[in-house]
Amino acid sequence: MQKFKEHSDAKRYKHHVNDLARDIRTNGQLTPLTVVAAEEGGSYHLASGADQAHFVPTCYWLVDGHHRLEALKKIGSDAVQVEVVPGKGFADALDAARLANQQVVQSLSPLERTENAWTALNLERDTYRRMSVKTAAATFSVSETTIKRFRDAVRQEGIQSRKIEPKAPRDKVEQQLQAYWNRKSTWGRFSIMPWHVLKRARREPNNPISAGAEKHRIKMEIAQLLFGEEGRHDLKLVVAALIDMGREAERPDGAAYLESKYKPKIYQPVTTDDDAAESDHVDYHQLGLEVARMRAEEVESREPGDF
Structure with a gap:
């Protein structure tokens, strides 16, 4: 929709400038451009008999008539009618531009x-x-x-x-x-x-956030986690793993199945090629639950008289 809007605005702008060019070529420039003096390049001059110097600008800010200027360029005009409004500098030019909307043909x-x-x-x-x-x-x-x-x-x-x-x-x-x-x-x-x-x-x-937006955010988090660190995983294997998880999620008990299958387990050392155990983060809460379960099973399995 954004691209369509940009194309539509550009097309409307082109037609508007063409219409202005035809009108100016036929009837001449009826409405002058509005400009404000720019501070850059100007200088102060003291006129004869004056008690203070006045500013003589050499550059101007165009505040109203941008389409007319493009139309004048289109027909090859080397002269333009302008109206210099009070003010000096970019801030005054902005104010004048905001207050000139009543004369804009394209409102x-x-x-x-x-x-x-x-x-x-x-x-x-x-x-x-x-x-x-x-x-x-x-x-x-x-x-x-x-x-x-x-x-x-x-x-x-x-x-x-x-x-x-x-x-x-x-x-x-x-x-x-x-x-x-x-x-x-x-x-x-x-x-x-x-x-x-x-x-x-x-x-x-x-x-509240819609379900669709929430799902999109979850997918973004998954994708950023898997693809975020370059070189961490093979991209083809990541895609294959996501496809497999999608099939597993389609089961009737998809959520429960994924939770039980991929829920983080208790800590176990990772064996490397040189048979050295690498340390990893330990889920102490899960480890405690596992130890308590094992002790409970030992108590239940004891025969009377066992020590």
Whole structure:
């Protein structure tokens, strides 16, 4: 499904750029690209009569109009209309890009808007974190419920890490949330974690693992144990052994049979080629049970008068 989605997105992107190229070739570029000045390569100049120097950029960040730029390249245009918006540097470019969605011809999907809002709330600067729920929802074109879920998720994380009081007074709730969220260890961790991943991780403790998932995990553990150490076992023999165990497991008493046949026995020395005994891990519990059983059998087998 991921490969299909990537192919579908690439196909949609190609068609969109082709449509823009035809429109620009016919009607010209009607909408300028939006750029923000980059700090790299620029310099400060003091104009005549000015009391302070102004920054003259030589490079710009493209924040809106990536498809239009590709269309202009496609038709071989050597000039482009741009609009320079206030700001300087990568952080301001990110802010401008997030606020330019209303002019995007190919609008974001609801999931993309949600992920966009979550990423913005976990930037180093706390501009969006300090916004009210209503303002943040309007800024990123998401529902107020979505913003409340973001805030609740962060608050629950803070409660679990004992950085936020679960029963804090109302006037301190927002203060503690902002203090915890502004920690680099908090927003830094969430900035690399998509919202859908965090949401799924929060649901897992309440949802039991399915039987299919549990079986898959068991098979992974078996495979990692047998194939993990390179050279420990011959791979063909490992596969043959797994096939034999599969046949044995199909017996009516498969589980009991496998347990009785392959359950670890009491310690016995392993004889090497030079007849030297190698030490191995000893199951003292099993050894004690075995000794107790042997003594019980000896007592039962005694005849009256035996010593």
